[in-house]
Amino acid sequence: MRYAATRMLLLVLAVTALAWGQSATAREAETIDELVAMFDDSKCAECHAEIYQEWKSSWHAQAVTSSLKGMRNFIAVGLAKEWKTKLNKAEVLKCLDCHAPAVNFASEKLATEIGGLIVTAFDKKDSAEGKKARKELARLNVGCLSCHNIKATTVARGLNGPAKQGVIYGPGGADAGDAHPTMETVDMTRSAFCMQCHGRYNAPDGETIQCNTLSGSYQNAYISRGGSKSCQDCHMKKGHLFPGGHDLETVREGLGFNVEITPYQHLPGKIKGVKDPKKWVPSAVVTAFIENKTGHRVPDG
Amino acid sequence: MVLEVTAKDAEGKELYKSDKTWFEIGVDLDRDMRYGAWQIKEIIDLTLPPLETQRETYLIHFDTDTEEVELEVKLWYYISGGKGDVVYSVVRKLEFDN
Numbered sequence: 505m506r507y508a509a510t511r512m513l514l515l516v517l518a519v520t521a522l523a524w525g526q527s528a529t530a531r532e533a534e535t536i537d538e539l540v541a542m543f544d545d546s547k548c549a550e551c552h553a554e555i556y557q558e559w560k561s562s563w564h565a566q567a568v569t570s571s572l573k574g575m576r577n578f579i580a581v582g583l584a585k586e587w588k589t590k591l592n593k594a595e596v597l598k599c600l601d602c603h604a605p606a607v608n609f610a611s612e613k614l615a616t617e618i619g620g621l622i623v624t625a626f627d628k629k630d631s632a633e634g635k636k637a638r639k640e641l642a643r644l645n646v647g648c649l650s651c652h653n654i655k656a657t658t659v660a661r662g663l664n665g666p667a668k669q670g671v672i673y674g675p676g677g678a679d680a681g682d683a684h685p686t687m688e689t690v691d692m693t694r695s696a697f698c699m700q701c702h703g704r705y706n707a708p709d710g711e712t713i714q715c716n717t718l719s720g721s722y723q724n725a726y727i728s729r730g731g732s733k734s735c736q737d738c739h740m741k742k743g744h745l746f747p748g749g750h751d752l753e754t755v756r757e758g759l760g761f762n763v764e765i766t767p768y769q770h771l772p773g774k775i776k777g778v779k780d781p782k783k784w785v786p787s788a789v790v791t792a793f794i795e796n797k798t799g800h801r802v803p804d805g
Numbered sequence: 806m807v808l809e810v811t812a813k814d815a816e817g818k819e820l821y822k823s824d825k826t827w828f829e830i831g832v833d834l835d836r837d838m839r840y841g842a843w844q845i846k847e848i849i850d851l852t853l854p855p856l857e858t859q860r861e862t863y864l865i866h867f868d869t870d871t872e873e874v875e876l877e878v879k880l881w882y883y884i885s886g887g888k889g890d891v892v893y894s895v896v897r898k899l900e901f902d903n
């Protein structure tokens with residue numbers, strides 16, 4: 505009886521695993537519908553509604569549509585005009601490996617089409633074609649499974665191997681029952697995890713893409729000066745909303761500001777250009793102290 | 806990020822304005838300034854480093870008939886392009902006997 509129950513549980517887990525993210529799958533999506541279905545975040549909301557809503561309001565949820573200009577320029581200017589290189593999956597992934605990691609599981613044809621949609625959505629933004637392209641692209645983002653599966657093991661790939669198909673990785677590793685298999689990983693609590701994308705990106709062919717330099721100043725100017733906080737310590741204070749430079753409260757928390765103002769009368773005859781050189785000159789010394797309390801340079805793209 | 810110091814007289818006329826900007830300049834391998842993430846290979850760092858406090862001092866002289874000045878010191882943070890938010894603002898009124 506007990507053996508039968510165990511077999512049943514394993515069967516349920518296996519079926520669940522197939523239904524969830526397919527990070528280790530050999531299958532490649534041929535359409536955006538297929539790709540979205542492979543990494544369907546809406547299932548997460550069924551049990552993690554609050555976290556899902558936080559994420560939905562985050563910049564991660566709009567990681568493609570909020571960065572259309574830069575990605576369009578890479579494709580239409582960088583690839584087409586400067587490098588004279590054909591748009592293909594490897595080139596598209598220089599943007600989308602971070603902005604929409606699921607595209608790693610798109611076919612060559614689909615990934616290239618997505619690159620085309622990026623150009624259309626930006627260049628023809630007011631047309632029906634452009635709006636349609638944007639709507640499709642809005643379905644791609646840094647979703648739940650981007651971090652909790654696709655990228656979950658990447659920073660220690662040699663040790664952890666590739667993410668396992670259907671497994672949800674998390675720092676707690678809590679038993680999710682029948683919902684999905686879960687694997688505890690400390691990786692996601694470390695700055696190195698965020699630094700996969702929030703810093704200089706090294707493409708497989710060696711090209712460097714520098715959207716921002718956060719990881720550089722974190723490692724070389726914060727940690728080296730005795731800083732000990734992780735990215736998550738500050739940027740997960742509001743959960744999966746991941747506030748940063750777009751959030752005034754977070755910016756204010758990261759900066760100290762103090763101003764000292766000393767008025768005085770400057771000696772007559774010492775300042776050129778005043779109306780009456782025989783009179784005292786109203787003057788002031790203003791001193792502002794600006795403190796960077798964050799773990800990286802400010803500002804940082 | 807921009808520090809902006811402004812002084813106005815009692816009628817709101819601007820008597821003084823100065824600012825300081827913290828930013829980074831992306832350059833390609835020819836050291837030409839670039840905006841594209843694929844073009845930028847190095848940066849020239851004019852930002853505020855972490856765990857550091859910087860001091861900016863301004864010595865301001867007004868004309869000899871100035872009786873009242875409103876000084877405003879603002880710290881702006883620009884997330885992208887022209888969209889800026891005032892992070893902090895300090896306003897102080899100064900009076901001078903002539």
